Amino acid sequence: MVQGIAAGAAVPRGMLIADAxxxxxxxxxxxxxxSGRPLARTVKLLLDPLVLRPNLNPRFAGGLIGVEHVDDLRRAVADAGPALAATAAWFQLVKRAxxxxxxxxxxxxxxxxxxxFELAHLHGDPADAPDAEAIAAATVAEVRAERGEVTVDRLRRFMTDPDQVVRLAGLLQRAWDDRPAPRPAPHDGLTAFxxxxxxxxSDAQWNALAANGVGSAEAVELDEPRVARGYGLTARERPEPPQLGDRASKKALPPPFDRSIMERLFAAFTSVFQRESMxxxxxxxxxxxxxxxxxxxLADEPSRVAMALGRDASTGIGYGGQATPASDANARLMARYAREAYVHAVQRRPDPESAMVPDDLRREIMDVQEPYLRRLWARLHGRELRGETTAAGDVWDLLDGVFRSVLLDQRDRLRRLLERDGGRP
Incomplete structure (x- = not known):
């Protein structure tokens, strides 16, 4: 609960929304x-444009909400509660359709x-609508018709057009030839944030990190031999220009920096784009x-700062990791990792590196930073393609959410392996 706020203070918007x-x-x-908090898309697609409407209610905009507006924001969310509950019920029904x-x-x-959300306002709760199943089916059909041609097909045709291939290959070569020369890193302030x-x-700290180009400066090391590979971002000695590509599969995507242009866009198009974005x-x-x-x-400096923060926040997590956390965020991620039951289950085994655990999964458990930075990059890349900005109040949710996602994936994979091997997760 957000309570006991001093007069004249401000409350992080994300925290206040989660509380409401x-x-x-x-x-x-x-x-x-x-965790019971609204999904990022719930905020982006429902709460912001349809409930809080910060364009019309500037007091609800920004990363911090003035104490005098806290109750107003809470009331807005509470008043929308019945419509949001009906929206959730319709969403379940539409997914089944x-x-x-x-x-x-x-x-x-x-x-x-x-x-x-529209159905909730038109028909109320689907339990009270006798033709709810038909309405859900019609909604699915209508959306499918509006989307028209599958975007991945359009992307593939564009990128395999012979005339386009020549032009795009020239653009790619020039883009890499024109990369700016590395510059010394400024006083970073990453640990303080x-x-x-x-x-x-702190909005001030976050804005200073972006304004000073700290994320870009911290990326200079990636061109050194084996640095980007050590972060799990490439399988090569150092990053190289990507291929244009003419095919892609989500089941066989290489590390982020090794993906073709086709693969980078394919991974995002199949999961995050709305029609107008395509x-x-x-x-x-x-x-x-x-x-x-x-x-x-990455295209935006805040995204680059977030990658540098993720690198530092995930340092030393895994078998034989550093004993002393380098920051509060680093300590929190370490503590979350240490609480995972599967970590202790594997540690109790006589030979934690037995053949029972495949090499790729064993490496990920021994050094969580690699899968973490790969997933963080993908998350930031998707946000850029959707045109989403990253504010100071979003950063911890982003860093912690990606870490949770990595741990859940490892936990599920290890549980299956341990059960098959006769052990207990």
Whole structure:
């Protein structure tokens, strides 16, 4: 709970929204993450544009909310509670209709969250609508018709057009030839931000890190032999210009820096794009070419700062990791890792490096930083493609959320292996 706020103080927006959301209860669980907080897409697609409407209510905008507006924001979320509960119920129904229709393209949250909010206002709770199943099926069919041609097909045709291949190859070569020369790193301030971002994120510190180009400066080391490979971002000695590519599969994606332009866009198009974001394929391809030649292979300085913060926050986590945390954020991630039951299960085994654990998974457990930075890069890359900005109040949720995702993946994979081997997770 957010309480006991001093007069004239301000409250981080994300914390306040999470607190107000927690009062809505289990009825909004389909719109929440495992911690009971609203999903990032819930905030982006529902709360911001349809409930809080910061463009019309500037007091709800920004990373910090003035204490005089805290109750107003809470009231806005609470008042929308019944509509959000109905939205969640419609979303469950629409997802079932989607499965029955055999629809697999696109992210359901992107496609249906706002449609379900409309259904909630038109029909109330689906339990009270006698034709709810038919309405859900019609919604799926309508969205599918509006989306028209599958975007991945358009992307593939564009990138395999012979005339485009020649032009794009020239753009790619020039983008890498024109990369700016490395410059010395400024006084970074990364540790100071990591010491407070989980509890009291500072807009001033965050803005200074981006304005001073700290993320770009911290990327200089990636061109040194084996540095980017040590972070799990490439399998090569050092990053090289990517291929344009003509095919992709989400089941066989290489490390981020080794992905072709086709693979980078394919991974994002199949999961995060809304129709309006897919309209201009040529511009997106050109943008990705330039992004591939930028620091951390990301376009925006805040994204690069976030990668540098993630690198430092994840340092020393794994078998034989450092004993003394380097920052508060580093300590929190270490503590989360140490609490994982599967870590202790593997440590109790006579030979933790037995053949029972495949080499790739064993490496990930021994050094969590590699899978962590790969997933953080993918998350930031997706945010850039969606045009999402990253504010100081978003950083800890981003860093911690990616870490949780990595641990859940390792836990699930190890549980299956241990059970098959006769052990207990």
């Amino acid at each position: 959301w927690s009062q809505l209860g289990d009825d909004v669980a389909p719109l929440s993450n495992a 989607r499965r029955r229709a055999g629809v697999t393209e696109g992210n359901p949250q992107d496609l249906y969250f706002q449609r379900c 990591l010491d407070t971002c989980a509890t009291a994120p 309209a201009d394929i040529p511009s997106m391809v050109v943008g990705e070419i330039h992004r591939s030649a930028a620091a951390w292979q």
